[in-house]
Amino acid sequence: MNIEIRTDKNIQNSERLITYVRAELNAGFERHNDRITHFSVHLSDENGAKGGADDIHCMIEARPAGLKPVVVNHRGHNIDTAIHGAIDRLKRSLEHIIEKTENPRAAALAFAEATDVDDAEDVKY
Numbered sequence: 001m002n003i004e005i006r007t008d009k010n011i012q013n014s015e016r017l018i019t020y021v022r023a024e025l026n027a028g029f030e031r032h033n034d035r036i037t038h039f040s041v042h043l044s045d046e047n048g049a050k051g052g053a054d055d056i057h058c059m060i061e062a063r064p065a066g067l068k069p070v071v072v073n074h075r076g077h078n079i080d081t082a083i084h085g086a087i088d089r090l091k092r093s094l095e096h097i098i099e100k101t102e103n104p105r106a107a108a109l110a111f112a113e114a115t116d117v118d119d120a121e122d123v124k125y
Helices: 015-028 079-102 114-122
Strands: 002-007 036-045 056-064 070-076
Parallel strands (some): 002 036
Antiparallel strands (some): 056 070
16 A cells, blocks of 8 residues: 655655654554555645644545545644544545445345235235
8 A cells, every 4th residue: 555645835744744644544444455555645734834723634535446536635723633534534435435336235126926926916905
């Protein structure tokens, strides 16, 4: 699984941040580790040095094998809440998509047997 991490000019990309994001993604998606081929994480601080509520933006793109990429966004007041919020949203989205591909609702309809139909006609109301 390839993990790519990018930041804007307002967030310093350090080895500590890279290690932290990789550990959180690996811990959060160890169940689907064989299905996901690539993660792309983008962190940005919209207000820069001015600060503000929910100004850290985290966007995560996951590429599951054989499926279309899934992209989620989350805003938080610091990097940690932005990353965890995006990971939680991505977990829900991926589990929903994977469940739909494994258990499609378009299963063939079972038709009633001819004897069941004959028995139904004999019932008086």
